[in-house]
Amino acid sequence: MSLSPSQTSELHERLEAEYLDALENQTIFIFREAYRRFENLAMLWSIGKDSTAMLWVARKAFFGRVPFPLVHIDTSLKHPVMLTFRDKIAREWKLELLVGQNKEALAGGMGPSKGRFECCTALKTNALQQMIDAHGFKGIFLGIRRDEEGSRAKERVFSPRDRDFQWNFKDQPPELWDQFNTAYGDDTHVRIHPILHWTEMDIWRYIRRERIPVCPLYFSDGTRRYRSLGCVPCNSPFPSTAGTVDEILAELERTSTPERAGRAQDHEKAYMMQKLRSLGYM
């Protein structure tokens, strides 16, 4: 017996739906578990595709609302298109948006010319820490994925940071059967990673299925597009003509270049991302 083309595509669709549902369900479970266990939560929203897709799942978990604030760390080096997109979505989805910025470092002239490691640490990690301290957040949702980069692949779903913000990756607590570690001391906060198990392809497939709005910078202007969104000086677009989600998916099927190739901070020196992240980078 063989399948007709329409039967084949129906089967494809059903299998893809089951597969994306499984990813989504796991993410919803994590969201609800965090919401149940933590008093004071926030979600880091980078305006990129991952955290926007994650935000979409949060709306599913909480029946259309988002019961915690969204934090955007604005390094002042973000593309204006991102900020327009951010404000539009925040309005339409009725989000509580908190914008964090390390004003002191910016006033002191911090920028990538002072060194990328220093710049990322000051304008992102430290700005996030200031925000967490100011609001007393106990749990922060982050849209990182295992397939992005080696040190992220070693993460737990609920991952504690000590009072100095540090990640003790050499001695992480066990995590099994979705019984997460949620009870830590007062001087720590927990990073919660609801989409740790997704891949870049999964995110795009999900965006396609759910018709999630994403920042226009991901789509080609005819010659170039961004694959990952960061700060203007340290993130470069690459040549591409993919102007729709379908075209992006087709392009990703063909490429072997890693997603963060255009992100300069990853390549500055060996183990750069591990070092940034052990200090509290996302």
Place this chain on the structure above:
Amino acid sequence: MDISAAMPKPPAEPALRIVIVGHVDHGKSTLIGRLFFDTGAIPAERQAEIERTCQAQGRPFELAYLMDALEEEREQNVTIETTQTRFRSSRRGYVIIDAPGHREFLKNMVTGASEADAAILIVDGEEGVREQTRRHAYILSLLGISQVVIAVNKLDRVGFDRGRFDAVTADAVHFLHSIGLTAQFLIPISAREGDNVVRRSERTHWYSGPTILEALDAFSPATLDRLRPPRMPVQDVYRWDDRRRYVGRVESGTLRRGDPVRFLPSGRVSRIRAIERWPDDGVPQASAGTCVGIMLEDEVYVEPGEVMAPLHDCPAAAVEVHASLFWMGREPLEAGRRYGFKIGTADASAEVVAIEERLDPASLELKERYAQKLLESEVGRIVLHLDHPVAADSFELNPKLGRFVLVDQGVVRGGGIVRSLSLADGARPRRVIRLDGRLLADPSGMLVDLRNESGDLELAADETFLARIRAGERIALRFAGMRPFGAFLNWAWEHFVPFSFRREQEGVWVSLGAPEYASLRDHYQDGPGI
């Protein structure tokens, strides 16, 4: 029908999760690297990065570095933390889980393995079965992972000698049998050189079974959850939009709109009015794995942690749990202490009333009965008393609601499998302490410490035990109070067991057989003089 052949392109199937386990340095990470390398799944950039690192270290290309990405891991050439990576064959998608082999990182191995549907157990062909080979296998059996393949690695070092392969596999298979596991395939490989991983090797002409990649494709998805009794642990209750929604994930079976349901342990009863999956506020049913919001026909008061189940097919509301436990805490698990207990979405406080057996999972040696402590990376049979009833199934009936964790100081320290339960209604059952021939294994004698037993006890001894006591073998018992000691008296009376005893400040010492306090006490060093 072969679905994959009918497809123009492989579909995005739900992935199968495979954990790679085995003793330290036996080649787990290398095997994963090889799998990626030979299927062209290593991005060029990643390969260049590994080449740079290896050059700087002055060593040949290290396939394991694809998994071992942390600086500390590469410097010490050891996997510290478990990693998951996605991989696809022409048949389906996989999540490949790398587990560390070093004993110190067992908690990370358990973290990785706890998610797996199937496992590849790697054994170094030169070194053979080692301590962590056995320990990991034991953990697989406890986790309920029954699909296992044995890969004998580094055969390049022994000239692909068939005799060596046969000897190592015989050893490994023997151990698996002793813990109730059967290997589906035994595969001779060299992960470093790529023999029988993706490419069939010419150096193992004596072998005609599958390659690693083929063996992966032969695993079947382990999702029987849909066929098990319907259960939804209530994760939370949201009172928004003038509605009361009970949210949770259906862990097994299927729940349908209109089903009459009962909540355990409260016993409250209602009927499902609506199943919500936003933005859809009325799906007809939800099966295992689905996160939903449930609205009921009645305004019943149900708390998070309760389990929703069909009216006549409910889990037990348990207060006493008999379990197998593996302990991952640096501090030992102690009898008599309380720990946090989490099962499904429920929390309770559990007292460890007995560690009935303390076992070394690597040697399968029964180290002690009625032990006071369970050390890091040991396994035990334990009895827990919960401070309030909690809904649970036995692991055999329903794994998702038959496994729990023990929490100490806010952190998960142990994982357990429910063997049996006692219900909340009716009196707490009598605890039966079995005394059998195994207790006499140690020629220097054995102490059965029952100081944590406070309730009703019953002692039961087999004939070998009684015969050997009468023949003069030494065994000591300790009790904390009169009640359990009374149970002992009944038993001794009934079986004509000679004994002598001494009352002390915190309880009673009993010596079965010949009265020889002094040597007994010297042997067990513990407690004031006679």
